[in-house]
Amino acid sequence: MIKRLAQLASESSYVDPALYAKYDVKRGLRDINGRGVLTGLTEIGDVQSYTIQNGQTIPKPGQLFYRGIDVEDLTKGFLKERRHGFEESIYLLLFGHLPSIEELTEFNTMLSSLRTLPKSFVRDMILKASSKDVMNMISRSVLALYSYDENPDDISVENVLRQCLELIARFPLLAVYSYHAYSHYFDSRSLFIHNPKPEYSTAENILHMLRPDSGFTETEAALLDLALVLHAEHGGGNNSTFTTHVVTSSGTDTYSAMSAALGSLKGPRHGGASIKVVQMFKDIKANLRNWSDEGEIRDYLKKLLHGDAFDHSGLIYGMGHAVYSVSDPRAEILRDQCKKLATEKGLEHEFDLFYKVENIAKEVIVEERKIYKGVSVNIDFYSGFVYRMLNIPMQLLTPIFAISRISGWSAHRIEEIVNKGKIIRPAYKSIAKEMEYVPIDER
Missing domain, CATH: 1.10.230.10 (Cytochrome P450-Terp, domain 2)
Known part of the structure; x- marks a missing residue:
């Protein structure tokens, strides 16, 4: 029966592709030249790939900017100094400037203190109800954390920032522990749970919690840290970040917004x-x-x-x-x-x-x-x-993307709240023919 109903659903949902051109519909919110339709303004991230000269679009080598700073310069800076840069990048995205040594030290200490989950959360939410998909488990866990928050629906900047920082710190735990649960229950492997170490960076803690012996080299940790930096933000128009803006504009809570962004990132056209x-x-x-x-x-x-x-x-x-x-x-x-x-x-x-x-x-x-x-x-x-x-299993590739990108999502959620934008509601043109209602015994 489902097969027959699916056929009916497909037939009733089909739209003639020629109509998109007829009504000048920007499919995917992109124009005929592939440029995104302008739907908002942001100071967080900028993606540049062309210049306009005499009205002509001239492609150029791509550039990515975090708060106006070229990511190439950002990465060269911390790589030259042989230190990790992800936490510094989170600070930059959230607060608009590069931190001083004192600010970064204080920020790292705070993130370290937040790398924990509520009592029995791992047992009750992750181990007892494992899933074949780690992204699904993270999303479900994020929604569950709403129940542990004493002030979940307050969308003041202060409260949302607190929630975002907690989620940024917790995402590595949610991802790695969810993978271990999957590996144990579906691949019959030994189960082990390592607590994060306060002196470790995000990248170091991921490798420490993931590997049975907690071992890793400096080169491994540095490369994972770099990957986290490069995935942290990509402008307001990428699918998951735009999702964050759309859902945030409705006035909903942080956990719902981040879960929606995770759902977007899970897709094979995006984070997969x-x-x-x-x-x-x-x-x-x-x-x-x-x-x-x-x-x-x-x-x-x-x-x-x-x-x-x-x-x-x-x-x-x-x-x-x-x-x-x-x-x-x-x-x-x-x-x-x-x-x-x-x-x-x-x-x-x-x-x-x-x-x-x-x-x-x-x-x-x-x-x-x-x-x-x-x-x-x-x-x-x-x-x-x-x-x-890095011997990171396939099931964790998109979750690691999420560990990185939640920093960008957080900055964009706060930006949407601060600027008090309207609820995002683009137009769809109906092309359905009007029909008369037919009584049930006459159909």
Whole structure:
């Protein structure tokens, strides 16, 4: 019966694609050139990929700014000083300026004190009702934390900031503990729960809580920290951040807003993209006889584009971005550091394969597809390889994205509240024909 009803639902939901052009509908809130429809203003993040010269759009190497600071400069700063930068980036996104040593120390101490969950929460909410999807478990846990909050519905900036800071600190615990529950109940592995260490950064605590022996190298922790920084914010228009704005504009509580953002990020078109890259490369490695043969790589990439390989989607995952065309700055930064860890782990040959695929794929896509803008590798291309080198399981790839991006969501939620915007309600045009009601025994 469900199959028949699904067919009816599909038929009654179909809209002729030609009507979108007829009524000038901006599908995906993007215009015909791929630029986003302007729906708001923000001071938090900025994505730049082109300039306008004499009315013409000129693509340029991509840039990403956090509160006006180029992320390339931000990452160079803390990498040069051989320290972690994620906590500093959270502070920057939330409060609009880089912290002094004293401010950062105080902020780190506060985050450390918040890395805890209510008594029995792990047992009652995570271990007793495990799920096959870690993102689902995090979302459910976030909603459950509403019940432990003595003032959950107050949307004053002070209260929302408190809630956001608590969630930022708690997300690593929710993600890693949810994975351990999944691993225990569905993969029959030993269960262990490590408490976070107050002296560790977010990246160090993730590795410490995830691994049975709590061990990790400085290079591993530094690369994970970098990945967290690069995923923390991407402007107000990305799907999960826009979701945060939309839900926040209704006046709802922080837990509901963050759960909605998690639901968006879970989607394979958004936060789940790096999983597809990992799966695709597994298929590439299984089907290439010689990883150094550029001709063989080219032939296989053409098969991907024609839907004759991997998942038959016609896509080369990790290539292309909705905004960037010449380059994704996050991918550029991550690639350089990724090579260092690959060298440390003896995986230079595999890194070389990624680099060859990146460059050959650009050529193949231009040859095989008509595209209105250039195509470049995006951050998902290398982040999946990074996480695999860190032995982070597939089930945690999107949750780690969430651990990072909640800092951006928090800043945008506060921005929406401070500016007292209207409830976000774009228009949809009805194209349904009006019909007369028919009594039930005449149908």
